[in-house]
Amino acid sequence: MVEVRLRVNGADASLDLPPQVSLLDALRERLGLTGTKKGCDQGACGACTVLADGERINSCLALAVQYAGREITTIEGIAGDGPGHPLQAAFVRNDGLQCGYCTSGQICSAIGMLAEHGAGMPSAVTEHLCADGAELTDDEIRERMSGNLCRCGAYNGIVDAIREFAAAEAER
Amino acid sequence: MRPFSYVSAPDVATALRAVADDPGAKFLGGGTNLVDLMRAGIEQPDTVVDITSLPLAEIGERPDGGVRIGALVRNSRLAAHPLIRARYPVLSQAVLAGASAQLRNMATVGGNLLQRTRCPYFYDRTAACNKREPGSGCGAIGGFNRGHAVLGVSGACIAAHPSDMCVALAALDAVVEVESVRGVRRVPMASFHRPPGETPHVETDLSPDELVTAVELPPSPTAANSRYRKVRDRASYAFALVSVAAALEVRDGTVTGVGLALGGVATTPWRARRAEHALLGAPATEESFRRAAEAELAPATGLPGNAFKIEMARRAVTATLRRLLTEGSPA
Amino acid sequence: MTSTPTAPTRTPSPVETGTGRSVGRPLDRVDGTAKTTGAARYAAEHPHPGLAHAALVHAAVTRGRITGIDAAGAEAVPGVLAVITHENAPAMKPPPPVSVLNLSSLASGSSVNYLNTDEVHWNGQPVAVVVAETPEAARHAAGLVRVSYRELPATVDFAAEEGNAVPQKSSALQSGGARKGDAEAALAAAPVSVDLRFTTPPYHHNAIEPHATTAVWDGDRLTVHEGTQNITWLRDHLALRFGVPVRNVRVVAPYVGGAFGGKTMVWAGTVLTVLAARVTGRPVRMALTREGVYRTVGGRTPSAQRVALGARADGTLTALIHTSVTQTGRTGGLPEQATSQSRHLYAAENILLRQNLVELDAVPNTPMRAPGESIGTFALESAVDELACALGLDPIELRMRNEPERNPVDGKRFAHRMLREAYALGAERFGWSGRTPEPGSMRDGGWLVGLGVASAYHPSWQMPANVTVRLSADGSVVVRCGFHEMGMGGATAQAQIAADALGVPFEAVRVEYGDSDLPSGPGAGGSAQTASVAASLLAACEKLKGSLLALARRSGGSPLRGRRPGDLEARDGGLWAGPAGPGETYAAILARAGRDSAEAAVGSDTRVGKVTGQLRFMSKLLRDRRRWVKAACGAHFCEVRVDPDTGEVRVSRWLGVFDVGRVVNAKMVASQLRGGIVMGIGMALSEETLVDPRNGRIMNPGLADYHVPVHADVPPIDVHCLDVPDPTMPLGLLGVGEVSVTGVAAAIANAVRHATGRRVRDLPVTPDKLL
CATH class of the missing domain: 1.10.150.120 ([2Fe-2S]-binding domain)
Known part of the structure; x- marks a missing residue:
């Protein structure tokens, strides 16, 4: 287990995770942010796309532990405080x-x-x-x-x- | 995915020590290939050494006019860099032709050099594959081989090298800088990847404890007039059936400089030396281009599934050179 | 131009004539916000306390018996709760045999009783399921289960088995073949003929949401979250397999992340998730990997087809022969009707249609968007194009000269047919007259340009549906029906229909769907869901208005006293006697009667009610099919560019003109029609499931190697609907979901023929075939 401090949609979350957990699974299974989808789990469909420091990535091929401290934005967070994007x-x-x-x-x-x-x-x-x-x-x-x-x-x-x-x- | 321990290396020395001490350790860059292979059970490292914090993400001009690319430069940054776009457009185009924007934002130059084949028999752990499990046989030779190599093949393996970037690097005479606890060495692209022979599991000249730290592009006036052509089964986001990286310099109707490499058709990024030889000093005509392409593909051996690549490669080479001659550089 | 005979007309109601204020409007879909904000929860996204995760172990042999399972390595993984195999799994009832009296018996994807048998029937069949605290542990442990087998000989090579095919049987729902005159003799005697062989590869649905199940047992009550196309079948199937009353099983499926036929049947993952939950006493979720979907859920059958056409010099068809070989699995699978459209499209004097089947040791095939017609139209419409070339006739002209007045094989009447109109309008909008017929004669820069056409055809169906409608004193309306939303926009369309039927604003209607606690809906299949629900919804709305009128008449002082239902129109939230006549709002009627709401129901979910409903449905269906041929159809126009050096084909322009009857929501209908065309583009150019002929193993079980179209493959697609209601279908709806995928592959192959002079008869049209 490693402690992973994620910053998702402007909020900090600290998770104890085995390092093989993908950013996608950390979002969906640990943080309950199921808006990000799993379509292939192999970087071939783009359903898991999130923004890391504003850049789009496939969260299924990202180990959560590698993205500690990065600013992650998911579909739930793209509107910021506004009513919708x-x-x-x-x-x-x-x-x-x-x-x-x-x-x-x-x-x-x-x-x-x-x-x-x-x-x-x-x-x-x-x-x-x-x-x-x-x-x-x-x-x-x-x-x-x-x-x-x-x-x-x-x-x-x-x-x-x-x-x-x-x-x-x-x-x- | 098999559990592993995770280390994030703060500097190159720590990273090198971590793998030198642990034969089961692997460097992790962008993860776009390694994480996929780990999930499929093809790669099973005990330790993953995360190198993405290392200071290897710069692109800079060298005193000789060449360019040095840090191994951790992301593919998207590489393709967009002004020096690459202007001086080595074939490299920019090759990178942009690969994968998707999301993957290019993650994938690193060093990782792309080490990208492993997409052969379905390699990916399927129930299938025979000499690359994955030496001595188990080759599922592809008597099976599906439409995506497979016609050049550089052996009786043990016909898996095609999947990279687009490497094809451009081969055409550009790039040099790979690698480092280990034993020191730094420089490996020309031409000898970086190894044809399968009887040991298809050995894919590069790297030792397991060596880290790719940079790629150097020599200065080249020819490279400014270069482009990449990728033929694939859909318009985007697919591996090459055939690809061509070509740089061409023509003076007074005669070819005075040429760099040519092929992708999708060979077990390694394929430097087309025979074609280059046939072209240098020849008139820059469709006929020369066709003859050069034929020379390059002469030793190719196809199977029922992939023999079409021989003619497709001939045509793609000819068409790419023709376009360079008539339209010039995309820069 | 000759007009086609039309069915006798009835007096249409305002909603049927489209004079209502909601039907026909291109409204935004009601679940658009939920889907664009990530709020919509799919089957694998429902949290439950104590949730455990499951993963499948797949057979690595093609056929055989399991001789041993070593689960020690898997059981040692921290967090593993159970490794369930045939050695320790509790008994389940086997899948039921198929019976026409119980449509839910059609639900089994395969007859295999998973983990209740040591037999392996295909390469990839599940042989164990691992349950663990986390998805990572379950998947890792699943990879550590060691299974040994005694292998048995297997039949897996479709091409090699083609010669052993046997005739496909006819049934009440499917026709096996047809014969009119002596087509072979007519072919031999025809002055101009073509006789061609076509093949299509296996395809997979590849809904972006992989199949997933969340199962929760509470005593002997079961709740299942599942992306299913048939809630009723799934509920009935699980009740039977696990020996609990149907009423104890609840299936919840408000969002389905794409299906295209692949989520119609009940497959291994679903049953085994429920089993895992029962074994562990925990809520269990299993989201299949993409590979897991390929290994355990069927795809579209491959096919080999012969189409032979004979014609007089003027293009009159004298012979039409269409035969097919398709496959099923040894343990199940739907026989495809590849010659279906050939019964209906051309007025040939002699017709011979025959369908044959081979049975392989493979995961059973299953319906995929327009089973039968999607591959059948490729062969037929390619051959017609080739005949046009042979005759030197324009391919549209050839079709128009052979457009039938009545159904060619049996002389039945068409309920509605507007193929002529579709081609006429399409040719004009597409600029068909600018096409020069000579192959290779059109160019754009370095590209060869080709234009092609083909017909689209899909039969129209209607299923039983139970619906309730409740109208409240505040003016709100709730429609309840357990139908399915996979992207067609069902809730939006039914709200539009209800709004007009009751004369209330669209915004006042809420539609509840996707739950077996609701009145039973139809399955989402056969492009029949919208029409099926609409029929019952319209009937329920009529009943509801009748009850409200009765309420009004019973209470003193209503301006509706003495009025009859036929005198009244529903508008402005009430019932009114004509445009200016007296009337009152529903709110006023309910208030005077001292009621909060009024409700009407159509269909019954009691045991007797269901049986009666099914019998009524079957007899109406058979009566209807004896009388009419009902179908949606259309004309595809496509432009391709072909790189003469490499053989790459790019679709550059598309127009589809469709006769789908009434259009309820122009925006969503256009989207769905475009979606079928996109799937057809993939079928034509890039998709192919690679089944290794040596062992039947699927070798490209993923989206990196199975090439569905990407953004860059898809040009702007112009879609036009004739929007004329069919007189025999509810609200005039002919079904939208499948018709547009039919004909697409042929239109592309025909355009490629025009661009290059090359006829590709084996899909997909990849660059190597044009070198």
Whole structure:
């Protein structure tokens, strides 16, 4: 057993865990934060996506003990103190979900993705690697979100929701 | 997952001592491959030495104009770094073609060098696999081998090397810096990974107690005109059927510099020396490209499931060089 | 254009004509907030004090008998509570034989009585379950259980067994084949013909939520949290297996994280979680690993199909032959109707349809989104395209020349058929006339561009459903029915229907679902759930309005006195005699009668009620099917780009025009139709379960190696619904869940043919097949 001090959604939690416990299982089974989902437990579906210091990661391949002290944000925490994150509302409006099981991961991933794009990071479909501030086209959204599978096939609605939210943010 | 003890190393010396003293110890970086393999029961370390706190996450320019990449640089940072994007676009593209954004945010350069094969018989503990269990046989040779290698294979193993990053590093003549309690040594990419031969479980030149600390890219004018092409079964988030890392320098219609490596088709990141040899000094034409590709694939041996890769690789090499010639660098 | 014969019309009610204020509106789904905030709890997410965790041990041989189990290593792991094997498991009743008089008998995924037998029937069958204090301990210990076997010969290679296939039997619910005229002779005599063989690989559902069960025993009462598509079947099955009364079993399934058919039957994980809870006396949860799902839950059968078409030079079909071989498991599995759509789509003069089966030592196959039609349309619609090429005819024109007036195999009437309209509208919206027919003639930069079409077809079904509706004095309405929500938006749709039927605002209606304590709902299958619930819901609302009118008439002073139900319309929260006539609100009626609420029920959950309901259902079903052919259909239009160097195919544009009858919620219907198309794209281009022909073991049991489509594979999908109610279905609904996956693979293969000149007849269309 090791003592792991996690900081999740702004709150500190101290857990005694065997080191093999993943961050995902620590969230779901120990902290009761079941909004983060387990779809494959092998980094192949993205349902477990959370933000670690604002960067999106697959929490299933993260040992909880490795993330002690990092600022972890899950779907339950993305709204902060507010009534809801506008991206959540955009998902509902654009029907970017069906069964809902991949949705938490899609939303956390999208938040991380927009931060990456905002920081000028390129993607596999970026035509000119050195051109910072390239436009967030639908092709860019789709490539950058490809780590999040949706078997219901709500992809169109998800892209619509992200585009709509990103445009609203750009207006602000 | 088998229980293990966990150590977080504060500095390189502590990390090296921890593995030198414990043959059952493994370094843990981003965890994207090791944790998966541990969960599948393929890797069963007694001790996990977490190295993510080590100060090895910098990318810097070297005095000779080359670039030094710390082993703990995350894949996403590597791909986005201005020096890499501008001078080694093939590396940036190769990294971005691999895995997903989430995994690239976790995975490290050092870990990517040590990434293990995706062969399904390697992953399935009920199957025969000489890599996982030396002497048990190879399930893939008479089984599913569509994803497997056609170059560098042996009768013991045909598992393909899965990395995209390593293919670019091979084309770029990268050098891997490794350290152990015995000191530092530098291993060229060309000899870092080992073909399976009769010992497919030995995958690299590393000793178990050696830590990858950095990768060095030599200065190269050719590298600025380079790109990566990955052919796969879906548009993103899939391992390569065939991939090509190519750097090309052409003066007055003649190839004056070339770096070429293949992924998805070989048991190691495959430096395409035969093709490079055929291209250097040759006219930069479709015909030269095709001939070079044919030269490289000449020794390839396919099975019913994967023989298509030989022609696919020829075409991908030709098409990538053609695109470099006509469109230039993606930088 | 000829119009298809339509069924006799009845006088539709306002809700049926869509003049109500909720039905038809693209409202947001009511559980959207719960699902986007992480508040929605799925089967593995219900906390219970003292919860223990279970993990499966899978057989590593394909067929044989267990000769020994060494559990010592597993039992020594700290936190392990029990290692349950056939040597120590309590007896369970075996799965029941299938009976048409008890539909719940269809629930068993397999006939194996897990851990009550030493027999192994497939590679991966569960042979032990480990229960521990933590999921980590359970999984680690499961890996330490050593099982030895005496192996027996096994039959596992579908391709090798194809020649041994035997004819598939017909039943009340399934047709085995059909014959009209002499199709082989007509084929031989046809001036133009194609005779093609197609194969499709096994596929897996891969709902993102792996199967999970949380089981809690309290004495002989059992509560199960489970992501199931059939609460009633699961409850009845568990009651039988564990020897407790049905009323003692409660199944709770408010959220199901995707299913697509894979959560219809009861599989090993569910039964063994309940068993583990019984053995340990603790609440137990078992969330299957992704690999565990592949090893213990069936997928879609592989198939080998022959389609032969003969035509006159003008394209008139003289012969249509469609034969199939599919597989079932030795211990169960649903025989697929791969030739289903071929009974209905083309007016061929001679038709021969035959379905054959092989039985393998494999985990039983199970329905997956449009079983039968999804793979059958690939073969049929590819062959029709190839015939169009051979004839030099436009593939839409060929279809229109053979569009039947009546059901081709037996002359029954179509209740409703708008395939012509779908193609006409689709061709216009998609710009089909811009297609140049010559293969390889369209390019965009370095890409070869191809356009393809194919028809979609899925039969419409209706199941029994029990529903209650309660209206309270404050104007709120509660609809109760134990149906299922896997993403179709059932609660939203039924609230829209109830709102219009009662004339109340959508926001006033709350729908309770996903719980066996509610009136029994239909299973979520056959694209039938919405129509099935709607039928009973509409009837319940009529009853409720009748009771309210009776209440009003009994009390003095109501403006509704002397009015008859037929004179009244439900609107503005009450009953009114016409648009301007007198009337009053439900609240006023209830207040005058001194009542807090009024309730109406349709169907009964007593034992007699259930039997009566099923008999009534079966007789109506059979009567209906004798009379009409009912189906949803549609026309797919797709554009692909093919890299001429590497053979990579990318879908760049899609339009689907569908006839699904009435559209209750345009937003959710479009989502569900798109979802089927996305699944079809995966089926066409990248998905394939690899079953090692040497031992029947699935070699890619995970999402890294089984390639479902990712964001980057999916272009914007334009979906259009004709939105014309079917006159014979409740509210005119034909079902939305499955029709759109049918035809997709053919549309893509046809577009690839157009782009490259290459006809790929073996799915998936991977780059190597186009080199």
